[in-house]
Amino acid sequence: MLICETVKQTALTHPDKIAVNCDGNQMTYKELNEMIISIQQQLATVLGPLNKKKVAFLIDNDSYFLALFLAIIQAGAIAIPIDPKWSSHDQELIVSDCAPDLLLSNHMITDVLCLSLVQLMKQKKISLPAHNISDDHLFYIGYTSGTTGRSKGYLRTHSSWINSFSASDLVFDINKEDIIFAPGALVHSHFLYAALHGLHIGATVYITKKFKAESVYQTVTTFPVTILYLVPTMFSAITEVYEKNEKPIEALEKVISAGAKWHPTLKKKSKFLIPNAEVFEFYGASELSLISVLDEKGNTENPESVGKAIPGVEVSIRRPDFTKADIGELGKLFVKSKFLFSGYHNLPKATEEVFHSGWATVGDIAFIDEHGYITLAGREKNMIISGGLNIYPEEVENVLSSLQEIDEVIVIGLEDSYWGEKLAAVIKWREGSRLSDQQLRQYCKQKLATYKCPQQFIELESFPYTTSQKIARKEVMNLIEKQNEHQGT
Template identity: 40%
Template sequence: MNLSEPILQYATQQPNKVALSDGHESRTYSALVRRMKQIAQGLHQNGLDQDKIAIISTNRIEFVEVFLGAIYAGCVPIPMDPKWSAKEINTIVEQCQPKMIFTENAFAKNIFLQDREIPFITFSTENAGSYDKWVAPLMPESEMETNELLFIGFTSGTTGTPKGYLRTHVSWMNSFEATSEAFQLNNMEHVLAPGPFVHSLSLFAIMQSLYRGATFHISKDFNAKNVLQLCKQIPDMIVFVVPTMIESLMKEVISPETQIQALISSGGKWTEASKNKCKEVFDSAKLYEFYGSSEASYISYLDIKEENRPNSVGRPFQSVEVSIRDEQFQEVATGSIGQLYIRSDMIFKGYYQLPEKTKAAFRDGWLIIGDFIYMDQDGYLHMAGRSNNMMVTGGLNVFPEEVESVLQQIPEIEEVMVLGVSDIYWGEQVTAIVKWKGQQRLSTEDIKTYCRKHLAGYKAPKQIITVDQFIYTSSGKIARQVMKDYTKRVMI
């Protein structure tokens, strides 16, 4: 199976329908398929056969063309984050050894090749680039080649160095089917995902849009006013976002001008206060939150308007088997916290060139998610915390996510991250990094008093660090490791 097959069919069935639009130029399905075949032909002429192709680019039509052209040729595209440092980019290039690199002029200067030559194709910016000249003479004669792998992606690196994960065609096509069934997206005509294409949420949205024969609208970067304006011009839009984007949209929206069909959120914790406000602001839209990962695809989902389940990450998708187990790999009772394991036909193939980490990610055929979860009597999952974030204070386990969910209810707090700071007495001291909404600051004792109404006393923060701004990954999540390093520096 090949993800490009339905796109070929749409080029025949609806050749003049717009597949991609960035507001300035567009590609119909027939034009997109022609360009896809031209790129495949160019790769073959350069001797590439099931080789790796790097793409280092911002959001643009050419990104999608190259991605599709590579998979049509049987090659494996590797989207790389242009916001990475030059060191990170070169580390990944050396690790993956791509045979060709497609990039923008601004990023080409950050790539330093060691003892080898790789052809560079640069996207045109103000008529300075080789891409159009490279593609134009090519004839779209290539036949579709097969490759089990769809692409190699990289985790967002919220807690450390990004890892390459291997995705297959079949796993993503199964994920498309799961999405359509769960979110009831029967009228998928216009899709928008204003996050970076290099991250799986937006890349998945693009491919699902094309897989369904819809029009995908490209945003160069996220701008709440521009997103709302586009949704006003094109009613019934399906929008894939992260919670931080939803907050920005709600600050800018002028109801009832924007008629959005569905807002689908993932990639971070969506607070209950934000959900309740969103139900009022986007009262006519479907609102969904899903829980998943780059390795697992979809795990569970929640219909925000139809299911009143505070602090739940929803019910498992129909095709996902869930098991919650203790340290002895025994299933825990309903309502008890354990580590989450899943089985589905949507999970990844493994980590690139990391056989030990791949082996460690599975146990007896189950994918280890790395999250601690409990399931209620009605089959809804509730997050306790991530295993790699867990703190041990006074010999007791504390999940920062649990404490954060309580602190987020305090009106004076705009954003918060909880972590453990090394302490001689406690082992780790529960610490909260806080961005305040206004001028009012609560004392540590005020915070402790509030927390003790909802949490065991040992889980309450023992110190507060105030920041003006959090640092985020390019996928919109708090960069936890960067913030931890910052905390260590300010406490020295």
């Protein structure tokens, strides 16, 4: 089965059911299916047979984005969405890397075949040539958000997401009666996955051209949205709107969150904002899909963990020699499932680093307890070596983020002539709150080994983020290093 091949059937059986609602503009399943066919015919006029052709596009977040994506992949071509928020330089690098057969954009990026959307829509329509697509065909090249460096293109087959859809149905109890809201940018796999999964099962999907906490709050308090996909920073922003209105979101049944763990303060506030909803924090990666989920039971039993492996996923913690680690022993986390990606585009060495004897890893360091709960210590590539000792910054960040005075924190290693790298915590305070360096040091010493306690605390008014709303670790490091150079430290 192909992704959203089911849209055709839903268009026949429930033609007037709303497929997509974008900021109040609705599209039925019949209209969506007709648009998909129309776009395929226009693409065929330009490219001829579409099977295995690569189509990149740089367009706004709206219903047409989904229709175009589906038109491409159902014709056997490969969709490559490009983030409008990336710099023009990064966009050019990505287009150069993926070398598309066609680029759809209102702005010429590189010397490839490029059409604007208006030009595409003016193309004559020819019947789509016969094509044969199997579920192991590539359908998608997505690019990582680049929290620590240059983006990499990850390759996805139809079967990898079809199997993930089945797991999501089971774990989150999602069905065609649900109204699913994915208010983030569709160039990011979390929200694209949410939207395509909803359309695949025949549900109604809400999206928005741009995330605005006020409008998202208004939507979920006005319409019977049952499932909301987001990242923690989004929920934090929605909470601030709620505190001004004090009207809870009562129809919401489930919140599915990814990207980072929730701050304890946010979890407490969620009980008032979404009193009838269960929060699922799932841990995964663009390359590995779903790995584990922390549900309400897990949040009670082991809130510091990322939950237990979902059905269909095997998780193994391995030592450097690839032998299996003991219960509670730190090691590199490996995954085996039907949800895995097929490698990185044009990066064979990076792909080899991921796959080992049928297992895959993105370098996360973790341990599993006797009850099966997985706790992350950090990512191997983020490891800081201070005084010859290995420190995973995420472990220190988790401790500091438990302080209610801290809004956001990131821990970095700064070059130091004595220590090699000096541990520094970069902190954004909650409005009206602050702790002294001495208080922070005392708190860290209560929770961490001495060598893991930051030697320097730095305040920032705001953090730079990736387009997927994660703190851009490399940019923070560059910013602090420049500040230190300016101050002569």
